[in-house]
Amino acid sequence: MIVILGTKTHLRHAATFQGNCPHCQLNQVDFELQLYCDYTHLTFIPLFPVKRHGEIHCTHCNAYIEYADLPQSSKSKVDAIAHQKRIFPVWTFTGSAVILVVICLFLKNWYVKSHTDYPLEQLQKGDVVLYETENGYYSTFKILERKGTTFQVLVNEYVQDTYFDLEDLDIPSNYGKQKESLSLEDLNAMEENGRIEGIEKSNLNSF
Known part of the structure; x- marks a missing residue:
């Protein structure tokens, strides 16, 4: 069995909001915000999340917009959405939870064995x-x-x-x-x- 340790990216939320595009200079266009989380995995088992990040693009000109280039009103909308979705998905901790359970069982078995000889x-x-x-x-x-x-x-x-x-x-x-x-x-x-x-x-x- 091949064991692979690596990092994957998961799209955890997508939302749209309206704002002024600094690229095509149009007002009240639709932006699409995609929020991602990167997590470390062991083969196919997620161990733990490592970071959050996102992408913003204008649905009119399809340009990807940097957060720093957005007007303040649009930044506030992005911040509000990101704040609501700031928690990492629970399943990204699956591997860590399994490892913790195994360690606890090992410690219990060791404890019992060392005290019941x-x-x-x-x-x-x-x-x-x-x-x-x-x-x-x-x-x-x-x-x-x-x-x-x-x-x-x-x-x-x-x-x-x-x-x-x-x-x-x-x-x-x-x-x-x-x-x-x-x-x-x-x-x-x-x-x-x-x-x-x-x-x-x-x-x-x-x-």
């Missing part, structure tokens, strides 16, 4: 489990006690929207007083469903 079967008192709640938030719970395959845990009363820096929630004042019981089977089911985001080994932090 410790097997659930080896969880012990003081360990902290970083997890996704059933309603899509992220939090932690701390292992208080283990009896066989049953764990007594304290659940963090605070949640956040992302899985990044979840360990920052692991402070004693964030945990409630009510103990909950989880089995190893429960934890394995959470891991199979992708809800275990990481495990932090602890030095038996006290409350």
Whole structure:
């Protein structure tokens, strides 16, 4: 597969307005304004826009007119149209958005892998489990006690929207007083469903 990095020009808007032509010297002729954007692409995928520019030509004499040569009244009309269409088309950011998503997925996979190498079967008192709640938030719970395959845990009363820096929630004042019981089977089911985001080994932090 050949990968081509380059720049393309896209006509994003065309409009007409009336004004005095400095070329053919006629008054109230129709001008056509064409607004373009240049964008960088990788093969056929647009990455990001790089600049805006435009062309003006007189429909009577077909001459292309420089913006600087227009009378002030015509410049104001061009400025008003260009201002309304100043935003780059969203699709010109497609490649950048895809790259950003790939980077985020890579970072998440790296984060999860780097924090979940410790097997659930080896969880012990003081360990902290970083997890996704059933309603899509992220939090932690701390292992208080283990009896066989049953764990007594304290659940963090605070949640956040992302899985990044979840360990920052692991402070004693964030945990409630009510103990909950989880089995190893429960934890394995959470891991199979992708809800275990990481495990932090602890030095038996006290409350």
